[in-house]
Amino acid sequence: MSAATATASVATAPAAAGEGRIGLRANLRHIGALARRNMLQIKQDPESMFDALLMPVIFTLLFVYVFGGAVSGKGHQQEYVNYVIPGLMAMMGMNISMAVGTGINDDFKKGVMDRFRTMPIARSSVLIAKIVVEVGRMLIATAILLGMGFALGLTIHTDVLHLAAAVGLSTVFGASLMWIFILLGLTMRTAQAVQGVAMLVLMPLQFGSSIFAKPTTMPGWLENFTKVNPLSNLADAARALVNGGAVAHSVWMTLAWSFGITLVTAPLAVARFRKKT
Numbered sequence: 001m002s003a004a005t006a007t008a009s010v011a012t013a014p015a016a017a018g019e020g021r022i023g024l025r026a027n028l029r030h031i032g033a034l035a036r037r038n039m040l041q042i043k044q045d046p047e048s049m050f051d052a053l054l055m056p057v058i059f060t061l062l063f064v065y066v067f068g069g070a071v072s073g074k075g076h077q078q079e080y081v082n083y084v085i086p087g088l089m090a091m092m093g094m095n096i097s098m099a100v101g102t103g104i105n106d107d108f109k110k111g112v113m114d115r116f117r118t119m120p121i122a123r124s125s126v127l128i129a130k131i132v133v134e135v136g137r138m139l140i141a142t143a144i145l146l147g148m149g150f151a152l153g154l155t156i157h158t159d160v161l162h163l164a165a166a167v168g169l170s171t172v173f174g175a176s177l178m179w180i181f182i183l184l185g186l187t188m189r190t191a192q193a194v195q196g197v198a199m200l201v202l203m204p205l206q207f208g209s210s211i212f213a214k215p216t217t218m219p220g221w222l223e224n225f226t227k228v229n230p231l232s233n234l235a236d237a238a239r240a241l242v243n244g245g246a247v248a249h250s251v252w253m254t255l256a257w258s259f260g261i262t263l264v265t266a267p268l269a270v271a272r273f274r275k276k277t
Contacts, residue, residue, distance in 0.1 A: 030121045034129030042133070052096060052137045056145035059088055064152055067212060078153050085149035086166060086238035087211035090231050092145055093174025094206065096138045098198045100130050101181030102191040108276065109191075123274045131178050138174050142167055157244045166241040169254055173234050176258040179265035186272040211235045230257040 042048050068080035104127075107113055116126055146154070146163075156163055181198060188194045208222055209231040215223045226232045230253075237250035 027122050027125055030125040031129045031132065034121075034126055035132045038129060038133040039136075048099075049137070049140075051099065052141040053144065055095060056088070056092060056141050057148055059091070060085070060145060060148040060152065063088070063212060081149060081152050081154050082157075082243055083239065084212060085145065085154050086242045087209075087235035088145055089142055089166060089170040089238050090173070090209075090234040091206055091211055092141050093138055093170045094177055094202060094231065096134060096141055097174050097177040098181050098195070098202070099137070100134045100178045101183075101185035101188075101194045101198060103130060104182055104185035105188060105191045105194050108186075113276070124270050127182055127269060127273060130182070131175055134178055135171060135175055138171060139167070142170065154242075156242055158241060162241040166238040169237055169241070169251060170234060173230070173254055173258045176261040176265075179262055179269050183265050183269040183272060186269060186276060205229060205231050209235060230254065233257065 063084050064077055064081055068077035068084070113126075146167075180201075181194070184194050184197055185191075188197060208225050209229045210226055211231060215226040215232070218226065233250050233253040234257075237247060237254050239245075240247035240250060
């Protein structure tokens with residue numbers, strides 16, 4: 001089954017162009033068909049999975065062996081593994097999320113969205129299908145990250161359910177960020193512009209956080225920034241879920257950020273998509 005066939009299957013859905021509002025069942029069916037189309041695209045272009053497969057390996061080795069000794073002291077990389085791996089879960093979701101913006105932008109350049117314009121489907125289903133597939137890629141990247149962590153000595157001081165909660169929390173936050181990158185993809189003219197703007201946002205948030213080092217080692221102004229940085233809340237929550245400790249505040253703050261980001265950017269992204277199509 002080709003990606004074109006999967007796209008065509010949406011057009012044969014029972015909803016008619018003059019039918020008006022599309023029901024929930026039809027909407028879910030459209031999302032499923034479009035998600036299948038996106039997965040078939042990955043199958044036809046396996047290189048698009050390189051970031052999800054290789055990024056966790058490279059980042060883990062880089063930060064544990066290059067920065068681990070500097071942060072925790074020479075010979076203490078083992079302790080740093082339990083600190084940085086939960087933090088990298090937050091970073092991984094953010095980096096994988098960026099791909100959805102460039103993908104949306106590329107689809108417009110290729111004329112794929114002109115095809116969707118002629119179909120009796122909810123505009124939001126196109127965007128949600130993109131998010132569903134990217135969440136799958138995010139989970140694969142997270143699984144590889146944890147596998148690398150266990151290979152380097154990561155120890156779960158709580159239990160499997162707490163680890164699953166950390167993965168789920170990272171996934172929820174990453175999915176909310178996808179709406180930001182979708183909006184960028186719909187606004188910027190080129191995929192390169194989307195990547196450029198995204199990196200300007202990503203770099204300060206990632207390195208001005210508690211992902212790699214404790215904020216207490218930072219200058220006062222930067223330490224204050226880390227306290228309001230949503231990535232710090234997510235990293236602290238994942239770290240507490242894996243290593244034990246007070247977790248409620250960080251979890252609720254991360255969920256609040258996720259809900260707030262989605263509440264603001266999702267309607268803007270859907271409205272922008274409708275305007276362009």
